[in-house]
Amino acid sequence: MRRLVTVHWLLITCLLVACVAPVTPPEKFSLITHPDGRLYVGDQVSFEVMMPSGFKPEGHEVQVSLGDKELGRAGFGPYGVAGRTEATLWWAWDTRDLQPGPETLTFTLLPDGLTWQETVTLQPQSGVPPPEPGAHWAVLTSDCCILNYITGTSAERDIASLAQIADEEAADLSARMDESLSEKIPLVFMPRVLGNGGFAGNAIYVSYLDNDYLGNATAQVLHHEFVHWFDTLAGGDLRPTIFQEGLAVYLSGGHFKPEPLIPRAAALLELHWYIPLRTLADEFYPQQHEIGYLEAAALVGYMVEAYGWKAFDAFYRDIHATPDGRDSQAIDTALQAHFGITFTELEGSYLELLKGQTAPADVRDDLRSSVQFYDTVCRYQQALDPSAYFMTAWLPDYMMMIQRGIVADFLRHPGGMDNRLIEAMLVNADHSLRAGEYDQAERTLKGVNVLLDVLRAYPNNGMQTSVCPALRTKVRVPEGFRIGTYSRKIKTFRRVCQPAGSSYFAVVMVASGYHYGQIPPPIKGAMIFVSQLKYGLHHNCR
Numbered sequence: 001m002r003r004l005v006t007v008h009w010l011l012i013t014c015l016l017v018a019c020v021a022p023v024t025p026p027e028k029f030s031l032i033t034h035p036d037g038r039l040y041v042g043d044q045v046s047f048e049v050m051m052p053s054g055f056k057p058e059g060h061e062v063q064v065s066l067g068d069k070e071l072g073r074a075g076f077g078p079y080g081v082a083g084r085t086e087a088t089l090w091w092a093w094d095t096r097d098l099q100p101g102p103e104t105l106t107f108t109l110l111p112d113g114l115t116w117q118e119t120v121t122l123q124p125q126s127g128v129p130p131p132e133p134g135a136h137w138a139v140l141t142s143d144c145c146i147l148n149y150i151t152g153t154s155a156e157r158d159i160a161s162l163a164q165i166a167d168e169e170a171a172d173l174s175a176r177m178d179e180s181l182s183e184k185i186p187l188v189f190m191p192r193v194l195g196n197g198g199f200a201g202n203a204i205y206v207s208y209l210d211n212d213y214l215g216n217a218t219a220q221v222l223h224h225e226f227v228h229w230f231d232t233l234a235g236g237d238l239r240p241t242i243f244q245e246g247l248a249v250y251l252s253g254g255h256f257k258p259e260p261l262i263p264r265a266a267a268l269l270e271l272h273w274y275i276p277l278r279t280l281a282d283e284f285y286p287q288q289h290e291i292g293y294l295e296a297a298a299l300v301g302y303m304v305e306a307y308g309w310k311a312f313d314a315f316y317r318d319i320h321a322t323p324d325g326r327d328s329q330a331i332d333t334a335l336q337a338h339f340g341i342t343f344t345e346l347e348g349s350y351l352e353l354l355k356g357q358t359a360p361a362d363v364r365d366d367l368r369s370s371v372q373f374y375d376t377v378c379r380y381q382q383a384l385d386p387s388a389y390f391m392t393a394w395l396p397d398y399m400m401m402i403q404r405g406i407v408a409d410f411l412r413h414p415g416g417m418d419n420r421l422i423e424a425m426l427v428n429a430d431h432s433l434r435a436g437e438y439d440q441a442e443r444t445l446k447g448v449n450v451l452l453d454v455l456r457a458y459p460n461n462g463m464q465t466s467v468c469p470a471l472r473t474k475v476r477v478p479e480g481f482r483i484g485t486y487s488r489k490i491k492t493f494r495r496v497c498q499p500a501g502s503s504y505f506a507v508v509m510v511a512s513g514y515h516y517g518q519i520p521p522p523i524k525g526a527m528i529f530v531s532q533l534k535y536g537l538h539h540n541c542r
């Protein structure tokens with residue numbers, strides 16, 4: 001047992017060491033490079049330069065140079081769903097003619113002339129992880145779609161069945177929304193998780209990989225994104241987000257799996273999570289993801305039930321912006337024109353319907369666990385895979401990637417020990433959730449959150465990474481989740497890992513039934529032993 005405990009210490013300390021943030025703050029400007037993770041000779045490197053708070057970006061550009069050679073320059077502008085202000089230099093640095101080793105890049109703020117430098121180490125091209133360097137873009141055309149994928153990935157292996165799924169989902173929606181395709185839909189299969197697994201833009205981008213911690217719900221995600229595609233084809237004017245997303249979930253019969261939408265929305269009231277509709281309409285994406293989508297979907301379901309599909313569709317496509325720019329006001333105006341009711345009256349009758357429902361216990365438990373799950377995913381992405389976080393996701397244009405022969409931006413993602421362990425735990429939580437094992441799902445999620453707390457508390461604890469090989473020792477631990485003080489080892493841990501004044505005493509991360517070298521998959525029943533650590537899921541993603 002003593003040896004076992006030692007292994008646990010080593011595991012957690014190594015996890016702490018493994019947390020190397022990809023963001024470097026030079027002179028208060030911070031930088032993210034792409035592709036994620038290590039850079040290799042041959043990479044075409046992009047830069048996101050984020051400004052410090054208080055900086056006024058108007059009229060400024062960032063210039064990036066290597067020695068005397070300017071690699072590129074870009075002004076500051078909003079990026080992503082969040083509209084984060086940054087200067088984005090897409091594939092500005094072609095490294096194919098360089099040697100492995102450190103390179104010093106110079107960043108200059110124009111016209112002020114403020115200059116700072118970043119040193120980036122290029123790894124030898126021979127070390128590029130598989131399926132690179134042979135991986136390249138390929139395409140398959142089906143009835144509905146042009147399926148773009150990268151060779152050597154799960155999508156290539158499963159492309160025939162993916163084409164079949166796409167054709168079925170598209171045919172279903174074409175009939176339900178009475179829209180036919182004049183052109184095939186471009187589909188892009190991404191071998192990494194980005195955002196919540198799907199985006200619709202100039203194409204439909206879908207994450208497709210083995211052990212996807214969002215649950216490999218490909219048909220459901222495709223259906224959802226196809227709704228957005230047909231919805232755009234059907235036209236309209238403002239098409240407020242609350243209805244766009246509500247429609248996508250409603251017509252897909254659930255968000256990430258089939259769900260009873262009205263009873264599930266009724267559970268929102270029991271859990272005191274209901275968001276007033278005006279708030280949801282005006283600020284849809286900043287709301288808790290699962291709650292916002294569910295509430296919107298149930299609202300669409302209620303309106304279709306009350307007024308019929310045709311009347312709802314006519315109303316939805318006849319909403320126009322109002323001078324105050326608020327979606328809630330535009331919806332209010334259109335509701336009065338089409339149905340003779342205000343938005344407040346609509347919400348009143350919607351709430352009446354929900355209050356008249358009794359949410360079954362399993363529906364409520366599923367909702368509660370789902371919200372915790374997506375909050376945890378959101379927290380993980382922000383902390384350890386920021387390019388995946390949907391508000392600021394790194395989502396390159398697939399056509400540009402094909403033209404330039406770039407696959408690394410979709411293939412690589414942070415793969416440190418902490419990423420692998422947490423993603424494996426999320427896979428576990430997702431399996432538990434989908435199997436209706438809500439207690440187990442929540443235990444695992446609690447573990448992930450504790451681990452994220454610890455990683456935040458000790459971003460760099462100065463430990464030697466050379467302890468990591470010891471983790472290859474086989475770990476065998478009992479079932480269950482336990483919280484307690486590990487007094488026997490606490491002295492050692494404190495001396496090594498605990499800064500003075502920290503409230504963290506001891507943390508041991510144990511994953512049961514696995515051999516460290518097998519991460520991932522699968523980790524069954526990951527557990528964390530913590531003393532004097534404040535628990536509670538964080539809702540800072542709402």
Ligand SMILES: [Zn+2]
Nearest residue numbers: 224228245248
């Ligand atoms: Zn959507």
